[in-house]
Amino acid sequence: MIPEFLELVRRCNGNIVALTGAGISADSGIPTFRGKDGLWNKYRPEELATPQAFAKNPRLVWEWYAWRMEKVFSARPNPAHLALAIMERRGLLKAVITQNVDNLHERAGSRNVIHLHGRIDEMRCLGCGRIVKVAEPPKVVPPVCECGEMMRPNVVWFGEALPERELELAMSLCEENSVLVIGTSAVVYPAAYLPHHAKRNGNMVIEINPDVTPVTDIADLSVRERAGKFFEPLLPILEEEGFP
């Protein structure tokens, strides 16, 4: 599959974006949402990831996010994150559109990262709207802003709209570029529409996922492999002076 993948990357001539989901961070030890060991198998989203859940029990929601922050902050980027950063640096990839709230793309060196579902390393004040960057989980939950109001994780919860600017940017990138879809079950809309949008606009779709997804049918190349494992041998090739 490596030669086929590299050939498609060559053919795209820099006109590619990546769309990533929880699966790209699985090899860094961050649990995915769906599947056997997925978070939504153990926890109920409606109790932890909705505005209603937060209004009812902010402490419980914050404890869960503090636990997830801990996992993210102690995780390290894996070869899949690193490969995307190398590709961007070498002009082979325009942007990473991610559904992930972790910061592993940035920590791997990616610069143009579009977070469709917000970021776990930020919190937002419910009163004044101030956004505060965090490098470790808050010691006291729920944290309180300087203005006296409660802070919430700066992520998108079920039932909430995606950030408008990010979604518009993602849609327009998928109109003009091929899409490398990595580690998403591709069932949560509107993000799940992006590969279809790319395809309808005449672009290629490449998928890296150990499982079959709704994207598999429209993919020009579908690699049935864990992302970290697939990209590991590719790192030196993508770095090579001669490539592409």
Ligand code: OAD
């Ligand atoms: P999911 O948990 O739904 O799907 C993870 C995907 O990653 C599955 O298709 C797995 O087969 C695949 N996978 C697992 N291990 C992998 C590996 N090592 N390498 C590559 N792929 C692997 O995660 P998302 O599609 O990101 O939304 O979920 C989408 C949204 O649903 C999330 O952003 C979150 C969730 O509810 C919000 O929080 C709003």
